[in-house]
Amino acid sequence: MSLAELARSPSPSPIWPVAGQAMTRSPAGPDMDEEALRRIGSKIRYGRGETIFNEGDPAEFAYKVANGVVRLCKHLSDGRRQIAQFLLPGDFFSFMELSEHSFTAEAVSDVTLVSFPHRQFERVVEERVSLRRRFAALLSKTIHDTQNHLVILGRQNAKEKLASFLVMLVQRRGEDAGPLIEMQMSRQDIADYLGLTIETVCRVLSEMKRSRLIDIPNVHQLTIRNSDVLNDIADGIE
Amino acid sequence: MSLAELARSPSPSPIWPVAGQAMTRSPAGPDMDEEALRRIGSKIRYGRGETIFNEGDPAEFAYKVANGVVRLCKHLSDGRRQIAQFLLPGDFFSFMELSEHSFTAEAVSDVTLVSFPHRQFERVVEERVSLRRRFAALLSKTIHDTQNHLVILGRQNAKEKLASFLVMLVQRRGEDAGPLIEMQMSRQDIADYLGLTIETVCRVLSEMKRSRLIDIPNVHQLTIRNSDVLNDIADGIE
DNA sequence: CGCCGTGTTGACCAGTTTCAAGATTGGTGG
DNA sequence: CCACCAATCTTGAAACTGGTCAACACGGCG
Numbered sequence: 345m346s347l348a349e350l351a352r353s354p355s356p357s358p359i360w361p362v363a364g365q366a367m368t369r370s371p372a373g374p375d376m377d378e379e380a381l382r383r384i385g386s387k388i389r390y391g392r393g394e395t396i397f398n399e400g401d402p403a404e405f406a407y408k409v410a411n412g413v414v415r416l417c418k419h420l421s422d423g424r425r426q427i428a429q430f431l432l433p434g435d436f437f438s439f440m441e442l443s444e445h446s447f448t449a450e451a452v453s454d455v456t457l458v459s460f461p462h463r464q465f466e467r468v469v470e471e472r473v474s475l476r477r478r479f480a481a482l483l484s485k486t487i488h489d490t491q492n493h494l495v496i497l498g499r500q501n502a503k504e505k506l507a508s509f510l511v512m513l514v515q516r517r518g519e520d521a522g523p524l525i526e527m528q529m530s531r532q533d534i535a536d537y538l539g540l541t542i543e544t545v546c547r548v549l550s551e552m553k554r555s556r557l558i559d560i561p562n563v564h565q566l567t568i569r570n571s572d573v574l575n576d577i578a579d580g581i582e
Numbered sequence: 583m584s585l586a587e588l589a590r591s592p593s594p595s596p597i598w599p600v601a602g603q604a605m606t607r608s609p610a611g612p613d614m615d616e617e618a619l620r621r622i623g624s625k626i627r628y629g630r631g632e633t634i635f636n637e638g639d640p641a642e643f644a645y646k647v648a649n650g651v652v653r654l655c656k657h658l659s660d661g662r663r664q665i666a667q668f669l670l671p672g673d674f675f676s677f678m679e680l681s682e683h684s685f686t687a688e689a690v691s692d693v694t695l696v697s698f699p700h701r702q703f704e705r706v707v708e709e710r711v712s713l714r715r716r717f718a719a720l721l722s723k724t725i726h727d728t729q730n731h732l733v734i735l736g737r738q739n740a741k742e743k744l745a746s747f748l749v750m751l752v753q754r755r756g757e758d759a760g761p762l763i764e765m766q767m768s769r770q771d772i773a774d775y776l777g778l779t780i781e782t783v784c785r786v787l788s789e790m791k792r793s794r795l796i797d798i799p800n801v802h803q804l805t806i807r808n809s810d811v812l813n814d815i816a817d818g819i820e
Numbered sequence: 821c822g823c824c825g826t827g828t829t830g831a832c833c834a835g836t837t838t839c840a841a842g843a844t845t846g847g848t849g850g
Numbered sequence: 851c852c853a854c855c856a857a858t859c860t861t862g863a864a865a866c867t868g869g870t871c872a873a874c875a876c877g878g879c880g
Contacts, residue, residue, distance in 0.1 A: 422819075800845095
């Protein structure tokens with residue numbers, strides 16, 4: 345099971361080795377987990393660009409993306425912005441926060457979320473070993489991903505950053521989904537994710553297009569022509 | 583309780599709100615938690631520069647820093663390096679990893695660690711609600727810190743980066759510890775933490791010294807002369 | 821049809837890196 | 851205790867990447 349799958353589906357087996365089997369007080373199993381979560385969740389919609397919550401707001405809900413794309417970001421006082429994560433359908437966020445949100449969540453596109461009141465969510469997770477493992481593993485994976493993001497921001501140049509970003513998009517779509525990548529996010533979003541300016545993002549994408557690495561049929565669509573070379577660039581090999 | 587304290591001491595009360603009280607199968611309470619951990623831990627020493635484990639190695643132990651400083655880093659194939667975290671005495675690391683380490687851990691100075699076999703560590707944490715909460719909160723805090731690190735790497739200039747780094751050092755030492763900051767890490771370590779070159783780190787520190795923001799009595803010691811201005815620079819206000 | 825938001829491209833500039841030359845520090849052995 | 855060596859740190863000058871500013875293109879929509 346890939347990390348990407350792990351992040352978005354119930355875990356049928358323990359994520360990391362555990363010596364003993366702990367007890368549950370509720371019917372066990374992933375299906376029951378899904379059911380338990382479903383019962384405390386409610387759907388909620390946000391329009392493109394709307395703020396879901398702000399950094400510093402009291403954390404009242406955990407969320408799962410049902411549809412659309414969400415960005416988690418930090419804003420500096422002078423308007424600079426850093427996007428920490430894009431969340432795609434199936435992704436959870438804000439699910440094990442301290443009492444205040446540590447980032448702002450905004451709708452990249454129109455989105456539908458499932459929201460879980462934090463207290464109930466904590467209770468359900470507290471009761472179920474399998475859910476506990478799943479969300480603990482999800483936290484670990486988030487740290488893992490964020491640390492890779494650190495490398496991208498701290499030690500890669502513009503071309504490598506874009507290559508890493510595109511490779512990430514491909515991996516998260518699942519290898520099956522065909523060559524066409526739908527990018528809901530704007531050039532500004534990409535720039536703020538990669539620590540670049542919008543102009544540099546444009547220039548590098550154009551350059552990749554000229555060198556036949558990618559095609560850009562449409563501003564929000566993209567296809568990879570040579571994923572081997574793209575991977576090499578992302579890994580700093582070329 | 584500050585986040586910094588939270589990271590390094592047992593949690594006397596629940597970190598985030600929980601609806602119901604879950605049961606434990608073992609004597610409860612923070613003191614008992616410490617005792618339970620102590621019983622499965624063993625001391626282990628590493629010399630300055632030694633590798634504790636490599637990225638990709640099977641994760642067999644969780645660690646607590648007893649003495650010295652540890653760096654967690656990622657290495658690129660061409661020698662570039664990004665440091666994700668410095669760990670100071672009292673800090674835990676690698677405590678809720680997937681089956682393989684997602685980063686390399688190296689000794690910045692001579693260090694003493696307490697190592698906990700992962701299976702036993704998981705068992706103890708699984709058994710104790712208070713420990714579960716404590717380490718879940720620690721994971722959350724790590725994500726929080728890493729996201730702030732993203733902002734530093736992605737959206738701050740060299741001067742702001744150094745200011746943020748120094749402010750972090752001060753905050754982690756505890757406000758009480760006097761004005762002298764002992765920096766165990768080398769200039770190269772600082773550069774690799776901030777996504778800069780060693781030369782830029784030197785130049786910015788010299789500039790800060792010239793403008794009477796800091797003093798550098800010794801390569802590995804530093805005092806803050808004007809912490810208000812330093813904070814403003816770190817926050818991008820000035 | 822024209823306007824507005826977004827994206828693209830170019831010219832120039834600034835901040836950071838690179839390369840290179842010393843200075844300082846710490847450790848080792850005479 | 852001091853001399854020497856290696857490693858680390860500091861500083862300067864030149865080169866380069868990415869940023870800034872500005873003009874223009876594109877596309878959706880009233």
